[in-house]
Structure formats: structure tokens, C-alpha cells
Amino acid sequence: MLLRPLLDLLFPPLCHSCKTFIPNAGDLLICPACLENITFLVTPLCPSCGTPFKTEDGRNHVCGACLKHPPAHLSRSATLYAGPVQELIHRFKYGYKVHLSDPLGILMAQALQPFREEVAPELVIPVPLHRKRLRQRGFNQSQLIGEVLAKRWQLRMDVGSLRRERWTEPQTSLDAEERKNNVKGAFVLGKPERLRGRRLMLVDDVCTTGSTLRACAEALEEAGAQAVFAVTVARSLPF
Structure with a gap:
């Protein structure tokens, strides 16, 4: 005591x-004060891509973008990419504060527990970095967050089956169409038999246009995954 x-x-x-x-x-x-400055993404939102709507009340409904181009997976983000969360992710990725994977992973696990229960994934799959980027940064932020998430959700994590085979330029300076073309065909499956027939949960830190998650999900579905879902700590909104 x-x-x-x-x-x-x-x-x-x-x-x-x-x-x-x-x-x-x-x-x-x-702390409670910083938690109050975090915008958690809740209903109403698009049940397909997880994009929240500006209105404070209302039902979930599919957004225009998903009606036009249905994604290969369902996505959810825990928070808006702003305030304390944006600052923590920036320090984590670019300030090499790897211990911040703990609060970011715990925050995501707590906020997205209902989604986890709804879709019932079997394996956690972190979005991979290209080996060149991994050497530059020294760690894969998605894998570190995924480790926390997998532990909290009591799931196994597969690292290595999904690979980023082709080098891609950083997405931050690209528009939506350029992002889509940038990651097209960048991901491959080294051992598809590991994931065939499984329900998979992709994990990344931030979703902006969803191009990276879409490219990963398409590669996983082509390899025979039963279903693919995706979660991120935060979502950057275009408005």
C-alpha cells in the first residue's frame, strides 16, 4: 500500500x-485538461471510412466518397489529428520519443474497443515501412503502436508478411490523387498463406486520405484475407 x-x-x-x-x-x-482538448471521433460518421460529419447529431451514413469509390475495408480513427494528439504523434515520429507509443496505443485501444468488438479481428497487421525508411527512422511507428494495441486487445500481431516493396515519397506534400498513385502497388505479401482466410486489423498512426490503408487492404484481400479492417490513432480532415 x-x-x-x-x-x-x-x-x-x-x-x-x-x-x-x-x-x-x-x-x-x-491529464484531464489535455483529454478535454482531444476530439474523439464519434457518431455521426461514415460507417465505411470513419470520416466524421460536421453535424453534432444524426445517424451514421455512407459518405459521398465511399459511395463513389467503395473502399476494400472498414476504417476507424480514435481522434482528430489536432491538439495534444497531433503534438504527441509528432514528438513520437520525428522527435524519436518511442515511449509515446504507449499512450497513443492505449488511447486508440480504449476509444476503438466498440469497433474491435463489432468486427472481431484475429490478427493485428502494422502498416510496414520501406527498409530504407526504416533505416532512416530506426523504428516503425505503426508497429510500436500495434504492439500496444495487440496487447490491450489480446490479439496476435503479424510482422513481416505484409511488406512495403517499393520506395514511395513521403505522403505529406502530396494531394489526394498523388497519394493514391504514390502507394499503388507498393505493398506485397511475402507469405500469404499466413493471412489467408483471416480477419485482419491494419494499424497506422494517422489517416489523411486513406490511400496507404487502401493499398495495404487491397494487397491483403488479393492474398486471400477473409476481411480487412483498419484503425489509426488520429484522422486528418480536409476541411
Whole structure:
């Protein structure tokens, strides 16, 4: 009973975002004030791609983009790519703060638990990096987040079956059509028999246009996956 107060004194639990002390902190380590500044994506949204609608009330309905080009998978994002989440992801990926995979993965696991129960995946598949990008960065952010998610959801994770075979330019400076063309045919399956007939959950950090997730899902479905779903920590909206 006395160990917890002693540990808090020696190693005070601080918010990952604003660094303030959090009394009675849980595993997430994001303070209530910062949590209030995180926009969680909830109904109404597109049940296909997960894009939220501007209206605060209403039912879920398929968006115009998915009606025109139905995706090969269902997607959900936990939060809007803004505020504390955007700052944490930026520090994680570009500031090499790999410990931030824990709060980001926990945040996603908690927020998207209903989706996980709805689609019942069997395996977690992190979106792979090209070997050149992996050497440059030193880690795959999707894999680190996926490890946290898989542990929280009590699922196995497959690393290596889905590969990024072709080098692609960073997506951040490209428009929607350029992003789609940039990743077309970039992903291949090294051992498709591992995933054939399975229900797969793709994991990435941020969804912008969904082009990368779509390319991964198409490769997985061509390899014989029974169903493909996708989750990301955050979603960047075009409006």
C-alpha cells in the first residue's frame, strides 16, 4: 500500500502532453485538461471510412466518397489529428520519443474497443515501412503502436508478411490523387498463406486520405484475407 506513494514521490507521474503532475494516474498518463482538448471521433460518421460529419447529431451514413469509390475495408480513427494528439504523434515520429507509443496505443485501444468488438479481428497487421525508411527512422511507428494495441486487445500481431516493396515519397506534400498513385502497388505479401482466410486489423498512426490503408487492404484481400479492417490513432480532415 505504501509502495505507490513512494514511487510517485521518486518518479512523479506527469502528463505526456503538458508535463503536469497527475494524482492517481492510470496507464494512459494524459491529464484531464489535455483529454478535454482531444476530439474523439464519434457518431455521426461514415460507417465505411470513419470520416466524421460536421453535424453534432444524426445517424451514421455512407459518405459521398465511399459511395463513389467503395473502399476494400472498414476504417476507424480514435481522434482528430489536432491538439495534444497531433503534438504527441509528432514528438513520437520525428522527435524519436518511442515511449509515446504507449499512450497513443492505449488511447486508440480504449476509444476503438466498440469497433474491435463489432468486427472481431484475429490478427493485428502494422502498416510496414520501406527498409530504407526504416533505416532512416530506426523504428516503425505503426508497429510500436500495434504492439500496444495487440496487447490491450489480446490479439496476435503479424510482422513481416505484409511488406512495403517499393520506395514511395513521403505522403505529406502530396494531394489526394498523388497519394493514391504514390502507394499503388507498393505493398506485397511475402507469405500469404499466413493471412489467408483471416480477419485482419491494419494499424497506422494517422489517416489523411486513406490511400496507404487502401493499398495495404487491397494487397491483403488479393492474398486471400477473409476481411480487412483498419484503425489509426488520429484522422486528418480536409476541411
